[in-house]
Amino acid sequence: MLRRLALTAVVSLAVLSAAAPGAAAASGPLPLPSPLPLPLPLPLPQGEGEDDARARLTVTVSKAGDPSAEGVFELECAPVGGDHPAAEPACDRLAELADEGTDPFAPVPRGAMCTQQFGGPATARITGTWQGRHIDAVFSRADGCEISRWNNLRPVLPGVR
Structure with a gap:
């Protein structure tokens, strides 16, 4: 509560x-x-050693308003790799979020009060592993809470028009 x-x-x-x-x-x-x-914030569960910094994510983006930002991208961190268009800044952002102890992949809590604004039709799905745990998260820009979740993960998720 x-x-x-x-x-x-x-x-x-x-x-x-x-x-x-x-x-x-x-x-x-x-x-x-x-x-x-x-x-x-409560700390995220930690694995051991190098797995904490490692990420292997598949980012699928559609309807972003920019054809170069749409598609399926592989992102690997520690070491940085994959075909994500902003791999190094995306890995830096994920490391920053891990240091903060926040979970950027958590859904909007049930019953959250969100502004009723529409940020566009863009959608994304991120699957893979991060911080030693399985990730399967869906993102949209359907209301203020979802827009905030999306923006929090830039540049893992692209800017949209």
Whole structure:
């Protein structure tokens, strides 16, 4: 329950932060809510040795609005390889997310309050292994929560038009 409340607060603050400049221009400055203390993220399960940094992912992207960003791409990290168009920055981003202890492949929690905005028809599926565990995650841009998940994984997932 506390996690859901904290997630709702974070999403609300993000939406207000994005909307505040436009609203302030039209009607003057708005008071911002006081930030809530957030619990620290739980660490991801760790394997042993080199497997922690290793990733072998298949990224399938469709309807991204850019033909060069659509298709099936292989991404390998530690060492960097595969035919992903931005393999090195993508591996750097995955390493950064692992260091933060966050799970970028987790679905949007049930009952999450998401802004009702449409980010386009782009979809993606990522399968393989990361941090020593099996990954099978689906991404879209159907609402604010899904757009945030997508953007959090850039450049593993492409920018879209």
